[in-house]
Amino acid sequence: MPSNFVLMGVVRERVALTMIYLDILLYSAGGIIGTMHHLYFSGEPSVHMALGAFFSAAEVIPLTLLTLEAWSFVQLGAHQGTRSRTPFPHFWAVMFLAAVGFWNFLGAGIFGFLINLPIISYYEIGTALTANHAHAAMMGVYGMLAVGLALFCLRYMIPEERWSDRAAKISFWSLNLGLLWMVFATLFPLGILQLYHSVRYGYFDARTLKFVTGRTNDLLEWLRFSGDTVFILGGVLPVLYLSWLGIRYMVPRAAADDDREVQFSAVVEMNEAAK
Ligand code: HEM
Secondary structure, three states: OHHHHHHOOOOOHHHHHHHHHHHHHHHHHHHHHHHHHHHHHHOOOHHHHHHHHHHHHHOHHHHHHHHHHHHHHHHHHHHHOOOOOOOOOOHHHHHHHHHHHHHHHHHHHHHHHHOOOHHHHHHHOOOHHHHHHHHHHHHHHHHHHHHHHHHHHHHHHOOOOOOOHHHHHHHHHHHHHHHHHHHHHHHHHHHHHHHHHHHHHOHHHHOOHHHHOOHHHHHHHHHHHHHHHHHHHHHHHHHHHHHHHHHHOOOOHHHHHHHHHHHHHHHHHHHHHHO
């Protein structure tokens, strides 16, 4: 992701390089050890649990710092937008990358950390709090990253006059609000209730069919219906529409190269202004 930020011109090369080194250190020293948090019931010694909990939590740090840097650049671009001759072409792609940072912090960082300590795992592993973290981290980080990169490419594939910033904007807000809704209306409260039940009546009881199909659970699950609808209709359809535009009206290679030159000069212009 740091290199994508640099390609879009929203993060300085030096900052991205520092983050990459920090990432390399954390992933190679910690990423593998970090996966120990999945092995709770496999009979590992407790020191493995402690190391797993620490290193998986630390992975979130570099990407969060990088996103703050990208965000301050986007803000700067917004202030200078009126002065620039060419509007910044990748605004929504960058917004999706900023969303990656947000979900990395909330979904992977906070929700991951919430279930990361061995004492919590004892009561919660494989419950709705796991689904809460898994959805927020998987769609939030890798889903948003995929859409951001798709928009970045589509921006070059779709002729300027057919490109729709509006579709990208609707998709951005719907995907993020839909996911927030899904998480805060259903998965998180469901997980807290299940954790409470597990601590009070035991882990086995909290995972029985009787509990998971109970009235409160049913109600909470139905609550996510509107969020899912926003996610699918407002979030997914516009991306499909833009992808269709990309396939239907794909710009020939030479013209795309010219276009890239123009867009790149807009990015350089913003970079110069940022110095
Ligand atoms: C972008 C990064 C991440 C993604 C995509 C991700 C995704 C997932 C998924 C899909 C699961 C469910 C696995 C299963 O059900 O077997 C999971 C479990 C888990 N994750 Fe993450 N995760 C990420 C980062 C983190 C971080 C940074 C932490 C700690 C702070 C963390 C802590 C956990 C724990 C403790 C579990 C096990 C929960 C259980 O088995 O009940 N994750 N993660």
